[in-house]
Each structure stands twice: as structure tokens, then as C-alpha cells.
Amino acid sequence: MRGHHDWGLGRRGDDRAIEGYTDRVSVLPGETFRLFVSTTGRTFRAEAFRMGWYGGAQARRVWKSGDLPGRRQPVPDASGETRTVSAAAWRPSARISTGGWPEGSYLIRLTADSGDQRYVPVTVRSRSAAGKVVLVNAVTTWQAYNTWGGRSLYQGPDGKGDYDGRSLAVSCDRPYDHNGARLFLVYEQPAIALAESLGLPLAYTTNMDLDADPGLLARARAVISLGHDEYWTPAMRHRVTAARDRGTNVAFLGANACFRRIRMESTAHGDRRLVVCYKTDWKRDPWYGRDDAGVTTDWREPPRADPENSLTGTLYESNGTSAVYTVAEPGHWLFAGTGATRSTRIPNLVGTEYDRVTGDAHTPRPIEIIAHSPLKCRGVRSYQDSAYYTAESGAGVFNTGTMRWVESLKGDGAHGIPPSSARFTRRVTANLLRAFAQGPAGRRHSARDNLVRYDPFPSNAISLHHDLW
Template structure:
């Protein structure tokens, strides 16, 4: 059967906090056909799937800022993209051997299933009239195989799969963007996602959505181990390195994408601003990727950064690119990216408090500790304006500066509160750490973190290049973009429609202003730290 043509139309607790945070050798005989699908033992064989995709016109012509987001989102969406049949544990699961590819490049899929056959459907995530996804490509039915059990490295406790490649996917005709591949086991035995990014080759004039894939992987406990704990639940049993060569164990295989990134992508694409797409590993690897970018977006949970990524984002700011931090606890862990057996930058190394055991540190690499910690302390506040202050909290978000341009159209007044919007981690302005000035505090919310009174801050600062930097100071910001209910249910941490309306309007104001160029030239920051905190 040919592939289907889709019509155009803090440490120690094991950090189980995530539960609180997220509640090819065979070639195609012709376009879209598969000549065999035998898995080889060298990890490279399997079917080569050349996608017809959406057929003629599937990729809109680039607009003046690059890829035409408006034209893409004018296409009919597919609201049935979600996983509705999770099935038994490990009924089907998989991963891609590339975190991101350029349009037209191929990647390998490594799939394990108990079903005799399965299909792969590629959904591009966006707005699409509220459907949130468009089906771009679907495979023919492929033979299923149960892959070997994973192994755990004795030194680092890193989980390795060493699964042979099941199929090679050709992305010819796929538009740039963030994708979820849905694996469907035959007979409704199960469904799982595999995320992959079709990245942009350049970002000049565009707002760059950066998938926080290193953080996704750090929180991944597939195989029993992640960067916070192992099977015992203890911090001492955590993995010191984690690899992308394994499926994601949470959110049906989607990682942190659906909670902390998809709502932001949907909003940005609905606005139609020129967008580019990348991952944290791309930003770290490609020094010039952010050159000329109008803005760079860090999503809701973007904790693990390499020194290279931080240097490249800082350089972009200093060249005039706006930076938006739409979460909290950002740029907190310093990591190192190393290759795996499947390719470069597929291992996330973070020894944390055990950095002296790290062979890379012994060879002269920076210590994989918190950025603010010795050796080589470099607090994240010098880039973000705010600094991580604690976990866990659940508190109202309190507006301090209602006249700020980012609150335009919200109707807020000083002292207005929005229940549950501050959590589960938060940041604040603290001049005891390096803090760019001038910096404005927009919201100053009282919190109590493990018995310690403090405050959460939303802040905006500007630099001589003209760039503006905005930080929400709460991890629930992106999640709140989807809040439409009365807040009574446990879903979305009780966030209600008021929180949804506030975050949506502020984010719209932010994205439009940041897409227009260096925001500091039109909206210079007016320092109010002394007024808010009563001192310097």
C-alpha cells in the first residue's frame, strides 16, 4: 500500500515535581511506496519512507520574513491528532534519531511494538483554526517488532536502547515547524507520540521558537532513570547523562511539549507573525543561527542550557534580538552535549553536585553544575533579569504596574490577583545577583516557599542594542494560555479563564512588539526596582 496522500485541506526528592508541573537500506520503488521493511542488526536498516505529504502546494511560499505562517495556518487542520488509545504499557513506543532536520532531510524512526503492524502519522503543530495540528504525511502499514530491552550504563546510569532503525522518513514537502509523529498500533492496541522539529535554516527577521529538548530529556524517566532519580526514587541513583536515543515516558511520548510549548506555538501562529523553528541543541551548535532574529522565545520549562547556547542567545540580545522567557527556572543547569551512537548532540551530560566525577570536567570542560554555582559561577540573572528562587509554590499572580504597555487591553488594576498563576516554580528580581538595569517589575506576587516568605516577579529590561528582554517569572504562563474554565477542577492547577485571558493578551502584546524589531527603541524600560523593593 502506498503512503497516504493527505488532502491539502532544588535536589534530593527525586524531583517527582513533574507530576505537579504537567498533570534504511531498502529504498522506495516509487514516490510513497515501500520496498520491504526488514530491521537489520546494524541500526541503520529498515524501510525508507518517502512522503508525498500534502501533495502539491503543501509548503506555502515564503513570505517577506521567511516561511509564510499565515498561509500554512489557513490550511484545514485535523482535530483528531491526539492520542486517545494509550493501550497497555509499551504496546508501542519509539524515538527519532534526529532531534531536528532541515526541510527535505531524512531521519530514522526506531519503534518497538507488540502489534503485528503500525502506521506513522506526521502532524505539524500550530493553530489551524483551533484544531492545533495538520496531518502532513502518513505512512503505509509497517511490520511491527518488539525491540530489545534497554541497558543501563554502570558509571553514569544512562539508559541505552540500541534499537535497530525501523524506518527512514523523508521530509520532502514538510513545512518548517514543530511536529508530533503519532504511532498507531494495528487493532487499536496503542498510540504514542514521537516529537521532531523541522527546523529553519535561518532566522533573520523572524521570531524563533526554540523547543527546550534538553529539558524534556532531563525529565524523561523512560527505562527507570532520569536526571533526578532512578528506580529507587533517590537522588543518588539519578542518571549523570541522559540520551535522546530512547522514547519519552510521559505525555504519551510528547515530552514537555504539549504543556509548556504547544499553547505558545498555537498563539504565535494564530497571530501570523514571521516565525522560525529550532531546538536548544540547534542554537548551541550553530553560532550564526540566531543572527538577525527579531526575537527568541524560550518556552514554559527551559531549565537545561549548554554554555554555547547561552553565549549564542546573549550575543543575539547584544545584537538587537529581543528575548522572551515565558517560564521560570530557565537557564538554570549548565550541561554539556555529547554524541551518542546515533549522532552528535544526543547525550545531555549534567553531573550537578557530583561534577568532580565528570570525566569531561577533568579534561577541562566547564563543570555541569547550576550556572550560579562554583566553579565558574555565572548566575542566569545576567541574561534573564530574574533569578530562580524556589519550588514549590502555588500563589496568585499580583499586578504591580498596570500601566505598562504589556498590560494594554487587559483592563487590570494595581493589586489585581489571578489565582494559581504563580507556580510551581518561580523567579524574582534580586540585585544581590548580576541584574541588568534599567529593569521594570510588572507583577510582584507574595509567595511562601517551604515556609519562607518571598516574592515572584515578572520583569522587562532593555539593553543598549535596543533589545528588550521579558521574563514571566512563573512556570505556569504558557500552560495558562489554554485556561478557559472556572478554575474549580484539578486540571491546569485550577487556572481559570481570567488567567487565560490575561496571559493571552499580554503574550499577544509581547509577540507583536518583539516581532517589530528591537523593543527597547520603542519601549525603553523604566527602572522601578527601588520603588517595588524599597531599596537598591
């Protein structure tokens, strides 16, 4: 189907020139959502673009509005002990029906009469995942890093140095910062475009829907965590793990996945629109001492430690590095057709956050380390690993172990990654998605354990200061 190349932002303008949010993170096809917009313009227009491949255009416009009245709406102060910023008091600007919209990941492009533009993301989720590869939008992580209104789960109004002023709970009832869809465009959209170019049976959802619906992954062939998927509720983790144990393949196309344990609570606009994470202040979490399994902190930390590598295969180690990606097992099926050899090195593909295999008691076996990249982070020498393991159910699980994997698919030279390396990462990702779409990958590609060969060390080589970055 023909796409539209003109889906980007021509001019972002000032932060308050135009911005908006929806009262639904996702909807089923045909359902409606409300759009809340603030703009300095007298009027604005909205257009809905479904993101995909479309012969390289990577988007198709499925709907557009006429001129809508603009109004400037206030930026609220943070409120409560959690210092939460919410624009739930804004007046709605439009009610939009998704009748005729195909399932998929969408960007609503807002354009003020001044020409200033901003995005608003929304997902039209699939009714069924049966027989499909499920692409999961990491909305909880988008919100964790969203500084709109001056606060995120990382910083207060004074910026990165204001860790003590950060929010302890962040609301979906507010716009996103920057262009309105920064994390989606960097860590998810390139993988979605590639997956659609392969013609595979795909399903679309968000991790908030995964938290809400215990049957969402029923009979799915694979579930794909995209490039930055850090914030998981216990229900999200339980449901992906259970799917793996039924034979559903799982892939993590980034690093630092399933690192934070969170809780979803209600807001004025509905259920599961508040992302709660006390992190290092977990003793202040109202659930502490009442339901320690639900206390919001890092998954590997007290009061109920459960390190993420039992699912992901790798353990997040640190951030702030840039290193050469080093192929360790060029004969692995994931590298088929890439021309990879033991001398294959890709500059800067490792970063800025990375994972490695530790070999501790939580590490699934059998597991194959297929890339093993020496690096230095914060003055300490360590390694990044890409790893593949197989479960007793026959499911295959792959983790790239680097946050730059999805970014590299674009081939635009970001972070100094050679544009030519996109041929390598695209082929590996295509091999992965095609194999995972066929059912339990371990039945055809059982992992050949090579853990001893790479002599992993069980404890972290680097003291984590993730909250300050």
C-alpha cells in the same frame, strides 16, 4: 490552511504497547530521519502532525504511513559510570522523508493495530532566522526529565527517593516517557499555537541546534524560550546573550530558565545526542580541574559561578508553590488591552517553580518589575516577579517568572487557574510577540527602572532542594 482536529491520543495503553524515537532531533526541510519503534502489536501506523493554529484545530497532518511491521524491542539496562539508558541498538522501523513538510514543530503519532498510541516529537527547523521570531524547542530539558528506562537526571529506578541512582548523562536514543511528548504539550504547544494565530514571521529550531550553529540567530528579531527551558550549554547561553547584544529581543515564557549548565556529547546515532549534567556531583565531572567553565552543575554554583539572571533578568528561587499572580504596574505596555489594575489578582498562576528579581550585581538595569506576587514556599515567605529590562543594543528582554504561564494559555483550568485568565495571559503574550517581531523593543519601550520600589533582597530566601523534586 485547514487543520485536523483529530491529532490527540485516543488510548495510550500500557507503557510498552507502542513507543518510539527518531535518530534526529531536528532536520531541515526535505531531509530524512529514521524512526525506531517498539510495539506489542503486529503492525502499526505513523502520522506526522505539524503543530500550529489552523483555525483552532492546532495541528495539520502532513504525512501518514501505511501499515508497518511491528516488533517488540528490549528496554536496555543503564550502563557506564553515568548510568545512561540508551536504545541505540534497536532496529529501525522506517525511514521518513520530510519532503514537502513546512518548517515547524511536529508530533509523530504512532498507532498500534491494538489502537494504543504514543507521540514522538521532531522539529523541521528553519533555514534562516533573519527577520523572524525564533521559537526554541527545549529538547535538553525534555530529556533531563525523561524517565524512560527507569532513569532521568533526577531519579533512578526507585523513583524520586532514588536521587543517588539517577543518570549523570541522558541519551536522545530512547523514547520519551508518559505520552511521548509531555513537556512539549504542556510548556510549548500552547505558545506555538498562539504565535501562529497572530500571523507573525516565525522560525523554528531546538536548543541543540542553537548549541551547534553559531550563526543560527543571525538577524533574528526575537528568540523565545518557552515554558520550561532549564538546561543550557555555555554555547547556548553565549549565543543568546550575543544576539541580545546585537538587538535581538529575548523572552522567557516560564521560570527556572538557564538554571543548569550542561554539555552535549555524541552517541551511536550522532553528535549532540547525550545531555551531560553531574549537578551536585560536579566534582566527579571529568572536566573538573581541566576546563572548569564547562563543568556541569548549576550556573550559579562553583567551580565557575555565573548566575543566570545576567541574561534572564530574574533568578530562579524555588519550587513547590502555588500563589496568586499580582499585577504591580498595570500601565505597562505589556498589559495594554487586558483591563489590568492594581487590584488584578489571578489565582494559582504562580507555580510550581518561580523566579524573582534580586537586585544583585548580576541584575541587568534598567529593569521593571511589572508583577510582584507574595507567596509562601516551603514555609518561607517570598515573591515572584515578572520583569522586563532593556539592553544597550535596544533589545527588550521579558521573563514571566512563573512556569504556569504557557499552561494558562489553554484556559482549561489546570492547577486551579481560572479559565477566564487565559484572556489575560494570551493578550500579554500577544502584546509581547507583536512588539518583539518589530525589532529592538527597547527603542519603543525602554524599561523604566523601578527596582528600589520593590525593595529586593539579594540572597535567596529559600534553600534550594531542586534536585529532589
